[in-house]
Amino acid sequence: MELFSPEFFQALFAIVIMDLVLGGDNAIVIGMAARNLPKQQQKKVILFGTGGAILIRTLATLVAVYLLKIPGLMFAGGLLLVWMAYKLLTDEKHDEQVDSAASFWGAIKTIIIADAVMGLDNVLAVAGAAHGHPILVVFGLLISIPIVVWGSTLVIKAINRFPVIIPIGSAVITHTAVTMLVHEKFVVNIIGESALIEWGLSAVLIAGVLYLGHRTNKKKVLEAAKNAA
Template sequence: MELFSAEFFSALLAIIVIDLVLAGDNAIVIGLAARNLPKEQQRQVIIWGTAGAVAVRAVATVAVVWLLKIPGLLLVGGLLLIWIAYKLLTEEKCHDDMKSYDNRWEAIRTIIIADAVMGLDNVLAVAGAAHGNFLLVVLGLLISVPIMVWGSTIIIKWTERYPVIIYIGGGVIALTAAKMIVNEPFLNAFFVTNPALRYGLIIVVTAGVLIAGRQKSKHKKVASQ
C-alpha cells in the first residue's frame, strides 16, 4: 500500500469509522470507573487509565497485524469480524454492573483491564483494516485516544438519535472482514483469477451481515412488545 494513496486514505477512513462505533463503548467504561472519585482526581485517572489502555492496545494491535500474516489466520480473523459486526448490530449494551471506585489506582487498573477485554474487537477490526500497514495502526490508535477520553457522550447521543451510524459501522466491519477473507494467501490466487466471485463474496458478506442484523433487531423489538 503506497503512502497517502487512495487505498491508504480509504483504509484510514475505515479505521476512523471502526473506532467511532467500537471505541465509544470503552469510553463509557472509563467514565463509569472514575465517576465516584473527587473531581481533581478524575482527570488524572482518565489520563493514566487511557494511557495504560492504549499501551496495551498498541502491543495487541501490532501483534495481531503480525499474526494475520500467518497463512490461515487472515481467514479466521475475517470470520471473527463477521461475528463482531453481527453482534454490533444485534446486542444491547449494558454497563449497569460496572463498578465505580473511590481509590485512584483501583480505578486505573479497572480501566486498563476492562479496555483490554472489551477492546479485542477494536484491535482485530483495526488490524484487518490496516492491511499490515503499521503507520495506519499508529494513526488508528491516535484517533481512538480522543474518542475514548472525550467522545463517549457524543457517540451515545449520535447513535441513539441516528441508529444508521451503527449500521454504517457494522457495514464497514463486515466489508473489512470480507476483504480479509479474499486476501487470505491460499485463497487470493483463486479470487484474483475470478474477480466476479471476489466482488460477489464481498457484497454478499457485507449485505448479509446488515440484513441479518436488521432482521434480528426487528425480531427482538417485536418479542419485547
C-alpha cells in the first residue's frame, strides 16, 4: 500500500470510523473521571489524561501491528474482530461503574488506566485496518481520538439519535476482519489473492453478523417485556 493512495485513504477512513464507534465509552470515562474536580482543573485533567491515553494507545497499536505479522496471529485477530463486531451490536454498556477521582493526578491516572483497559478492542481493530503501516496508525489515532475526546457529547448524541451508526461500525469492523483473514499467509497459499472472494466473504459475514445481532437484541426485548409483564 503506497502512501496517500486510494487504498491508504480507504484504510484511514475505516480506522477513523472504528475509533469513533468503539471510542464512545472511552469518552464517557474521561468525563466521569474529572466530573468532581474544580472547573479550572477539569480541562487540564482532560488534556493531560488524553495525552497519556493517546501515547499508550499509539504504542500499543504499533506493537499490535508488528505482532500481527507473526504467522497465524492475523487470522486469529480476524476471528476476534468478527466477534467484536457482533458484541458491538448486542452489548449493554456499564460506564456508570467508573468512579470520579478526587485529585488532579488521580483523575489523570484513572483516565489513562481506563482507556488502556477499555481500548483493547480499538487497538486490535486499528492494527488490523492499518495493514502493517505504522503511519496509518498514527494518522488514524491523531484524527479520531481528539474528535472522541473533545466531541464526546456530540459523538454519543449522534449514536443515540442515529442508531444506524452502530451497524455501520459493525460492518466496517467485519470487513476489516475479513481482510485480515484472507491476507493471512496460509490462507493466501490456499485461495490466492482474489478481490471477488474477499468482498464476497465480507458481504456474507456482514449479513450474518447484522442478522445475529438483530436477532439477539430482539430476543432481549422480548425477554424484558415478558419479565415486566
